[in-house]
Amino acid sequence: MNKEKLRIAIQKAGRLNEDSLKILKDAGISIDNGKEQLKATSSNFPIEVLYLRNGDIPQYLRDGVVDIAFLGENVLEEKGDDIVQSLKLGFSKCRVSLAIPKSAKYNGIEDLAGKRIATSYPNTLNTFLKKKGITADLHIINGSVEIAPNIGLADAICDIVSSGNTLFKNNLKEVEVMMKSEAVLAVAPNISEARRTILNKLEFRLKSVLNART
């Protein structure tokens, strides 16, 4: 028996976690969640699941610590534009947007010139602003970005928007959509032939699930 296993990274906690496990289940792959919480295997498919922090996953793919991952395009745009995206998975749809206080006036992106923008997406934001010829003062925050304007830390924020609830609760309005995103199957640059064979089988199954869902 061939013991070769494909290593997949799945978000440890958060929006992608549940839908990622669901699509594997729908593909007929059962994941046995043992006591070892950050690692799991399957009894019916040669796969090993590692539960990792979203933002760390591009580096793990690059280093070959994992072979593939279910990851948001937004994370790849920010931290992994060198990584191959093989399949769009149709879930975890969101956008990366700029927002400002509801009461503030907005006539266009030039209104943000010289302003303080709080974000967890500095690379994506920098690229966007550069393209628009705007210079702003970026403040990098890892979470709860939407609170920044209310505590006087920033004039605007740039973060992911899904339902829009977080913006609403913090009295913010979305003024620019920088990118649209969904979960994708991301593949490490140098995966072995043996693992590529397993990946092909997985892709085949995922495609059937996606076809059945539409």
Ligand code: PRP
């Ligand atoms: C994410 C993201 C936004 C929010 C968007 O935050 O950073 O704040 O979800 O979703 P919504 O439009 O449906 O409200 P998360 O709750 O994951 O927390 P964090 O920012 O502190 O990591």
Ligand code: MG
């Ligand atoms: Mg947030």
